[in-house]
Amino acid sequence: MTRVAILGTGLIGASIGLRLRQSLKDVEVVGFDRFTDVARTAEKRGAITSSARSVQDAVKGADVVVIAVPVLAIERVMQEIAPVIGKETVITDTGSSKLQVLEWAAEHLRGHSGFIGGHPMAGKTEFGPAAADPDLFEGARWVLVPPVTASEHAISTTTNLVEAMGARLMFMDADEHDAYVAAVSHMPMLAATALFSMERASEAWPELAALAAGGFRDMTRLAATDPAMAFDITVTNRDHIVHWLDRYVVTLQELRRRVADEDAEESLYKLIAATEWEYTGFRAGNVGREQRSTMSTLEGMDFGDFIAGSWVTDKLQALTKEAEDRVAERDAEKQIRRQL
Amino acid sequence: MTRVAILGTGLIGASIGLRLRQSLKDVEVVGFDRFTDVARTAEKRGAITSSARSVQDAVKGADVVVIAVPVLAIERVMQEIAPVIGKETVITDTGSSKLQVLEWAAEHLRGHSGFIGGHPMAGKTEFGPAAADPDLFEGARWVLVPPVTASEHAISTTTNLVEAMGARLMFMDADEHDAYVAAVSHMPMLAATALFSMERASEAWPELAALAAGGFRDMTRLAATDPAMAFDITVTNRDHIVHWLDRYVVTLQELRRRVADEDAEESLYKLIAATEWEYTGFRAGNVGREQRSTMSTLEGMDFGDFIAGSWVTDKLQALTKEAEDRVAERDAEKQIRRQL
Numbered sequence: 001m002t003r004v005a006i007l008g009t010g011l012i013g014a015s016i017g018l019r020l021r022q023s024l025k026d027v028e029v030v031g032f033d034r035f036t037d038v039a040r041t042a043e044k045r046g047a048i049t050s051s052a053r054s055v056q057d058a059v060k061g062a063d064v065v066v067i068a069v070p071v072l073a074i075e076r077v078m079q080e081i082a083p084v085i086g087k088e089t090v091i092t093d094t095g096s097s098k099l100q101v102l103e104w105a106a107e108h109l110r111g112h113s114g115f116i117g118g119h120p121m122a123g124k125t126e127f128g129p130a131a132a133d134p135d136l137f138e139g140a141r142w143v144l145v146p147p148v149t150a151s152e153h154a155i156s157t158t159t160n161l162v163e164a165m166g167a168r169l170m171f172m173d174a175d176e177h178d179a180y181v182a183a184v185s186h187m188p189m190l191a192a193t194a195l196f197s198m199e200r201a202s203e204a205w206p207e208l209a210a211l212a213a214g215g216f217r218d219m220t221r222l223a224a225t226d227p228a229m230a231f232d233i234t235v236t237n238r239d240h241i242v243h244w245l246d247r248y249v250v251t252l253q254e255l256r257r258r259v260a261d262e263d264a265e266e267s268l269y270k271l272i273a274a275t276e277w278e279y280t281g282f283r284a285g286n287v288g289r290e291q292r293s294t295m296s297t298l299e300g301m302d303f304g305d306f307i308a309g310s311w312v313t314d315k316l317q318a319l320t321k322e323a324e325d326r327v328a329e330r331d332a333e334k335q336i337r338r339q340l
Numbered sequence: 341m342t343r344v345a346i347l348g349t350g351l352i353g354a355s356i357g358l359r360l361r362q363s364l365k366d367v368e369v370v371g372f373d374r375f376t377d378v379a380r381t382a383e384k385r386g387a388i389t390s391s392a393r394s395v396q397d398a399v400k401g402a403d404v405v406v407i408a409v410p411v412l413a414i415e416r417v418m419q420e421i422a423p424v425i426g427k428e429t430v431i432t433d434t435g436s437s438k439l440q441v442l443e444w445a446a447e448h449l450r451g452h453s454g455f456i457g458g459h460p461m462a463g464k465t466e467f468g469p470a471a472a473d474p475d476l477f478e479g480a481r482w483v484l485v486p487p488v489t490a491s492e493h494a495i496s497t498t499t500n501l502v503e504a505m506g507a508r509l510m511f512m513d514a515d516e517h518d519a520y521v522a523a524v525s526h527m528p529m530l531a532a533t534a535l536f537s538m539e540r541a542s543e544a545w546p547e548l549a550a551l552a553a554g555g556f557r558d559m560t561r562l563a564a565t566d567p568a569m570a571f572d573i574t575v576t577n578r579d580h581i582v583h584w585l586d587r588y589v590v591t592l593q594e595l596r597r598r599v600a601d602e603d604a605e606e607s608l609y610k611l612i613a614a615t616e617w618e619y620t621g622f623r624a625g626n627v628g629r630e631q632r633s634t635m636s637t638l639e640g641m642d643f644g645d646f647i648a649g650s651w652v653t654d655k656l657q658a659l660t661k662e663a664e665d666r667v668a669e670r671d672a673e674k675q676i677r678r679q680l
Contacts (some may be wrong), residue, residue, distance in 0.1 A: 010487070038629045047518065055460055087549070123553070124554070139651070140553060141551055141553070170551075172547075179544070179545060180548055180551050181551060182553050183542065183548050184539065184552040184555075184556045185551070185553065185556065188535065188555055190595060190599070191531070191535070191559065191592065194588070194591045195531070196526065196618070196619050197591070197611065197615045197618075198587060200615070200619075200622070202523065204519070205627065207512075207516070207520050208520055209528065210510065210627070211461055211481055211483070211510075211520050213461045213462060213480060213481070214464070215462070215463075215525055215528055215529060215562050216525065217556045218532075218561045219528040219532065219559060220619065222558065223616060224554050224616060224619050225616065227609070227613040227616045230612050230616070231609045231613075234599055234608065235605060238600065242600045245540060245592060245595070248534070248535065248592065249589055249596070250587050251535075251538040252534050253589060255533070255534045256582060256586065256589070257584070259574055259578060259582055260578065260582045262578075265575060269567070269571045272570050272571050272668070274537075275533045275540070276563060276564060276565065277567075278537075279540075279563040279564050280564060282536075282540070283564070287545065288552070298527075336550075
C-alpha cells in the first residue's frame with residue numbers, strides 16, 4: 001500500500017488525487033485542506049480516500065507528499081511538515097514559481113533529500129475541487145526541478161508520479177523554469193488583466209462590452225485566474241515577469257510604429273503574414289527549430305514501480321549543479337549591489 | 341422572389357447565404373467570388389443558389405447586394421457595381437472598418453440612397469466557405485452604419501437582413517464604430533500577433549513552445565487571423581488602433597511598475613482581484629454601468645417583411661448627421677494641418 005498525502009485539495013490537488021486513485025492499485029490518498037469544505041468536496045468527488053485533521057496527521061507515514069497550495073502558502077506548509085516528515089518520504093509541490101520554492105525547501109527541509117520541485121503546466125480558470133478532472137494533466141508538460149541534493153529515490157518517485165498523471169515530463173533548473181513560464185504563462189496572464197482593466201475603465205465600456213466578441217474573450221480569459229494564485233505567482237517571479245513585460249512593451253511599440261507609418265505597410269504586412277504562418281505551424285505541433293540540448297525531455301521512459309529507485313543521469317546532476325551555481329552567483333551579486 | 345447577391349463567398353458571405361436560404365422562403369442567392377473554387381465550395385455547401393460569372397452579372401436585378409470581401413477590396417467592388425446597380429437595390433457590406441467604407445460609398449455610389457454600412461461582430465479564425473455556419477451570427481451584435489443620405493427602404497431592408505441572421509442590431513456612426521472595434525477587436529488582434537512573434541523570435545522558443553499551455557493559446561489565437569483581412573483592417577483603422585495600442589502600452593507600463601515595486605504589493609493585489617471580480621461579472625452578462633444614450637439598440641423590434649419600408653427615427657437621422665459633420669470637421673482640420 002502506497003500512502004500519498006495531498007496538502008491543498010483544490011483543482012490541482014483534487015485532480016491529482018482522482019487520477020492516482022483511478023490509475024493505481026493499492027494507493028491511499030490522504031487529503032488536507034485548511035478549508036474543511038474544500039477537503040469535504042474533494043472527498044465526496046472521490047479525489048481523496050480520507051481527510052486528515054491536520055497537515056501533520058496527513059503526512060505521518062506518507063510515502064509521498066504533494067504540496068498543492070498557492071505558492072505563497074508553500075513556505076508555511078514546509079515549516080509545518082518539517083518536524084514530522086519521514087526520512088524516506090518524497091515531497092513535491094505544484095507551484096508555478098520554482099526558484100523561490102527551492103529556496104524555501106533548502107531552508108525548511110534542510111538535510112532532507114526527498115524534495116523535488118514540480119510544476120504541472122495545466123489548469124483551467126475554474127478553481128476548487130468541484131472542477132477537478134483526472135485527465136487534467138493528460139498530454140500536458142510537467143516540469144520537475146530537482147535540487148542538487150535530491151536523492152535518486154526522490155527523482156524516480158516523482159518521475160513515476162508524473163507518468164501516472166499522463167503528463168509529459170521535463171527536467172529544468174529553477175531559474176530556467178521561472179524565465180520560461182514568465183514568458184508563456186505569467187506575463188500573458190498579467191497582459192490579459194491589463195487589457196481587461198483598461199477597457200473596463202474606459203468611458204465607452206458599455207459599448208465596448210456590447211461589441212466584444214470571441215476575440216476579446218480569448219484575450220482576456222486569463223483575467224479570470226484565481227486572484228490569490230495570480231498574486232502569489234507574480235510576487236514570487238517578479239524579475240522574470242518584469243523582464244517579459246518590458247520586452248512585450250517594446251514589441252508593441254515597434255508594431256505601433258509600423259501601424260502608424262503609411263510607408264511601412266510592406267513590413268507590416270510581412271510581420272502579420274509571417275506570424276500567422278508560424279502560428280499555424282506552432283498549433284500543428286511544429287516548433288520550427290531544433291530542440292536545444294539544455295532541455296532534457298524524458299518522454300518514452302518506461303513506467304516503473306511507483307516507488308522505485310536508481311534513475312539519475314550524470315548529466316542531470318551536472319545540469320542542476322551548474323544552474324544552482326549560477327543562481328548563487330547572481331544572488332551574491334545582488335547582495336553586493338545592495339551593500340554598495 | 342427576393343434576389344440577394346453575395347459578393348465574396350468566404351466564411352462570412354457563405355454563412356450569410358446559408359442562413360438566408362434556411363430561414364427565408366422565396367429567396368434566390370446569387371454568389372460571386374474572384375476565386376472560382378471558393379464560389380464552387382459555397383455552392384456545394386448550399387450557401388448560394390448559383391454562381392455568377394462576374395460581379396456585374398451577380399448584382400443585375402438584385403434586391404439586396406451584400407459585399408463580403410476583405411475591406412481593401414470593397415472599393416474596387418463598389419466601382420465595378422456602380423454602373424449596373426439598380427436604383428432600388430439595397431447594398432450593404434461586412435467590413436470591419438466603417439469610416440473608410442462609407443467614404444468609398446459616398447464617392448463611388450454617389451447619388452444612390454441604398455447603401456448602409458454593416459459589420460457583423462462574429463467570426464472565427466478558420467476562413468473560407470468550408471467553415472461557413474448558418475448560426476455564426478446567432479446572438480452576435482451586428483452594427484449598421486447608415487449614411488445620412490440613406491433611404492428608409494435601405495435601413496429597413498438591412499435591419500431585416502440582420503434580424504434574419506439571428507443577430508442583435510446596433511446603430512452607430514462610422515467613427516464611433518471604428519473607435520470601439522479598435523479597442524475590442526483590432527488592437528487585441530495585433531497584441532496577439534505581437535505576443536506570438538516576440539516569443540517565436542526568442543532564443544528559448546523550443547522550451548517556450550513546449551511549456552505553452554491553454555493560457556498562451558488563448559492569448560495568441562488571434563494571430564491566426566487571415567493575414568489579408570488583418571492587414572486590411574489595420575490600414576483602414578490606423579488612427580484608432582494606434583490610439584488603443586498607446587493606451588495599452590501605458591497600462592502595461594503602469595502594471596509593470598506595480599509588479600517591480602515590492603512596496604506596491606497591496607495595490608497590485610487590489611488590481612488583480614478587482615479585475616477578476618469585474619471580469620466574472622462581464623462574462624456573466626453584466627456590463628456594470630448604465631448604457632449610454634448614444635448607443636441605439638433595437639433589440640425586440642418586430643421582424644417585418646424582408647423587403648419592407650418606413651422605419652427611420654428622427655433621432656437616428658440626427659445622430660448620423662451629427663457624426664458626419666464631426667468627421668467632415670476633422671478631415672478639414674487634417675487638410676489644414678497638411679497645408680501648414
